[in-house]
Amino acid sequence: MSLRQFEYALAVAEEGSVTAAAELLHVAQPSVSQQIRGLERELGVELFARTPTGLVPTVVGRAFLREAEVAVSAARRARATARAGAHELVGELVVAVQMGFGTRQLPGALGALRRRFPRLEVTVFEEPSSAELERLGRRGVLDLALMAACEQTPADAHHLGDEEFVVVLGAGHPQLAADRVELRELEGEPWVRFDRDSALDGVLMSVLRDNDLTPATAARVSQTATAVRWAAHGLGVTLVPASAVPQGHEHLVRPVSPVVSQPVIAVVRHGAGPAETALLELLRHETWSESASFSPVS
Amino acid sequence: MSLRQFEYALAVAEEGSVTAAAELLHVAQPSVSQQIRGLERELGVELFARTPTGLVPTVVGRAFLREAEVAVSAARRARATARAGAHELVGELVVAVQMGFGTRQLPGALGALRRRFPRLEVTVFEEPSSAELERLGRRGVLDLALMAACEQTPADAHHLGDEEFVVVLGAGHPQLAADRVELRELEGEPWVRFDRDSALDGVLMSVLRDNDLTPATAARVSQTATAVRWAAHGLGVTLVPASAVPQGHEHLVRPVSPVVSQPVIAVVRHGAGPAETALLELLRHETWSESASFSPVS
DNA sequence: GAGCCGATGAGCCTTCGTCAGTTCGAGTAC
DNA sequence: GTACTCGAACTGACGAAGGCTCATCGGCTC
Structure with missing residues (x-):
């Protein structure tokens, strides 16, 4: 059962005769004849009825050809896709x-x-x-x-490059007055942290440890946008990559000292x-x- | 580009390695290796990236495999359909x-x-x-x-078998009193006829000729049900196969003499x-x- | 260095394609 | 009605191509 057999069978059905199909496929007539016979033998079914004027698909033959058509056109599409990928990027x-x-x-x-x-x-x-x-x-x-x-x-x-981390403070937080927040000034603040085993939580923990701060966990979230929103609502402070701060919260954000970057x-x-x-x-x-x-x- | 190559490529993608795919397909490892290489050479694209631990589909490879999957499953369906047709009728x-x-x-x-x-x-x-x-x-x-x-x-x-023809008369037609209508009694009646070159019109014409009747055409229709309905409305009489009389019109129908059958x-x-x-x-x-x-x- | 993985090359065998010839049925001329 | 011709598919033999296997090589990981 090969694609070639499918194509030959489709050509025969289309043309109505082995000879015409062979011409269409640019091969000799016996070749097509053999392929059709081989296919029928393998499947154990008569796909075409032999008439004096050519071959006509049988009842099962038509059912078979419907699926074969799908297979052949999918194969052509597969080849076209791959060939396109050789020149353009697909x-x-x-x-x-x-x-x-x-x-x-x-x-x-x-x-x-x-x-x-x-x-x-x-x-x-x-x-x-x-x-x-x-x-x-x-x-x-x-x-x-x-x-x-x-x-x-x-x-x-x-x-x-490097991703600089910034703190997000609640509205009205006293440290918002500073251009740059001293991390040590955040002693005792509750923190909006990130999922266990996440890289962001790892960064936060090492930063706190380096600055001798005790981590008080206000909450754990999985997305930076959520952390920022919760921090803005005063649930606690948080530390996120500068590029991850969503629009509209810039006024609650400050770089930190010493600088944290990854x-x-x-x-x-x-x-x-x-x-x-x-x-x-x-x-x-x-x-x-x-x-x-x-x-x-x- | 053959179905076998497609199946091999799919198996490699599935298993993540040539060796495992070969095992799955019950062939030797070089066979799979060659088929994949041949396919890539023919298409002019790298379908798989070679890593020390096996083969991983590339960007174009994945696009190709999506279509290949369709082709292979359609081919399987085609085979299943045909094989089913060998035992059951499909x-x-x-x-x-x-x-x-x-x-x-x-x-x-x-x-x-x-x-x-x-x-x-x-x-x-x-x-x-x-x-x-x-x-x-x-x-x-x-x-x-x-x-x-x-x-x-x-x-x-x-x-x-034989299909007997019957006349359909308009409601209130005097010949409805008879068990069997003498065709000669219909002299001068207009006829509801059938499409030119249709077999039914041919039957009607030969019957009229045989009984020395002149055909006066009231209308031509293409469907027997229409002819019966129009005749029932008194447009004219008509001659249709007995089995073609739709329900609800039986009381306007009579067999003819001499008997017309085909x-x-x-x-x-x-x-x-x-x-x-x-x-x-x-x-x-x-x-x-x-x-x-x-x-x-x- | 052992072990796994893929790639390569040689040999065998299956399969495909071609050419020749055969068979069968339909249409036609007499 | 019979014989002929033509066109169709099938069959068999042969050469060519491709697939499968075995043995082996080169690279990488652990």
């Missing part, structure tokens, strides 16, 4: 981002990618933990991963093709080091 | 009926066929002219044709399979010679 690029990193840069890069390769679809997964990210990468599901550097960063990772890396998978490389280049050209644009209301 | 049986013949018997036979072979679909074409019917038959479109015998009836036609034949096409034969047998077992059940209201 397909689906799967990207994973560590929650909160590159939130500002990624849309720009993806927009540019889409403009350059309209037939390239992109799916983005947002994962909180770097462990899960690594697991997906190992399984080959991901084409490109965007994450904070950690101890086990592979050697072939591409350093894109190198952001991109990992493309083994045997990366032109699509991955293109996205990587676009990400490189985004602005990563941005002068903190948060300050007290003047 | 598919679509195309039947053509000469307008007005077997109108009563066909539904019964088709119902029985459907009960015995639920997966066999039947399509019925109603054609007015025998020439068109023959043309369709010659082109191999039809599996079975039901028609009146004519001069050029082929030798392999199956005689099913042999009804079934023609199955060259190389008829079990489906055609089954329907033919069922048609044979329907009652064709029926004592005329039309009479004046008692």
Whole structure:
């Protein structure tokens, strides 16, 4: 049972005779005859009724040909898709981002990618933990991963820039008066934290530890936008990447001292093709080091 | 580009490695390796990225595999359909009926066929002219044709029975008093006739000629049911097969003298399979010679 | 260095394609 | 009605191509 047999059977049905089908397919007549016979023998059914003037599909033959048509056209589509991929970029690029990193840069890069390769679809997964990210990468599901550097960063990772972290304070918080918040001044504040085992929570914990602060957990959330909103409502203070602050909350945000920043890396998978490389280049050209644009209301 | 290559590629994508795929497919590892390479060479694209632990589909590879999956499953369905047809009857049986013949018997036979072979679909074409019917038959479109015998009836036609013709009179027509209408008594009546070149019109014309009647045409219609309805409304009289009289008009119908009847034949096409034969047998077992059940209201 | 994975090359065998010739049925001329 | 011709599909033999297997090599991981 091969595609060739299907195509021959369809041609015979279309033309109504083996001879005409053979001509259409640019092969000799016995070749078509043999293929049809072989197919019928393998299936154990008569697909065509032999008349003196040619071959006519039987009842089962027509039912078979309907499905065969689907198979053949799908095969043609598959080939066309692949061949198109040789020149243009087509397909689906799967990207994973560590929650909160590159939130500002990624849309720009993806927009540019889409403009350059309209037939390239992109799916983005947002994962909180770097462990899960690594697991997906190992399984080959991901084409490109965007994450904070950690101890086990592979050697072939591409350093894109640094993500500066900022605190979000509740409305009316006394520290909003300062241009830059001294972390030690936040002693005793309750914190809006992130999911256990998430990279963001890891950053927060190490920052608190480095500044001799005791972590009082007000709540745990999984998304940075939620953390910012809750902090704005006065539930506690939180620490998020600067690029992850949603619009409308800028006035509650302050850079911290000492500065907290994390190198952001991109990992493309083994045997990366032109699509991955293109996205990587676009990400490189985004602005990563941005002068903190948060300050007290003047 | 063959189905085998598609299956191999899908297996590799599924298993994540050539070795595992080969095991799954019960072939040696180099075989799978070669097929994948051949496919990639033919398409001019890298479908899989080679990693130390196995093969992972690339961006275009995934787009290709999506279509390949469709092709392979359609091929499987095609095979399953055909194999099912070897034991059970599946598919679509195309039947053509000469307008007005077997109108009563066909539904019964088709119902029985459907009960015995639920997966066999039947399509019925109603054609007015025998020439068109023959043309369709010659082109191999039809599996079975039901028609009146004519001069050029082929030798392999199956005689099913005879279709008696009856007249339909307008309400209040004086001849309704008789059990059987003498055709000569209809001299001067306008007739509701049938489409030019239709078999029914041919029957009507030869009957009128045989009885020395002059045909006065009141109207021409293409369907027997319409002819009966128009005749019932007093537009004229008409002559239709007894089995074609729709319910509710029986009181306006009378057999004629001399008796008009046409042999009804079934023609199955060259190389008829079990489906055609089954329907033919069922048609044979329907009652064709029926004592005329039309009479004046008692 | 052991072990796993994919790639490669040689040999065997199946399968496909072609050419020749045969069979069968339909249409036609006499 | 018979014989002839033509066109259709089938059959068999042969050469070519491709698929499968075995043994082996090169790379990478642990």
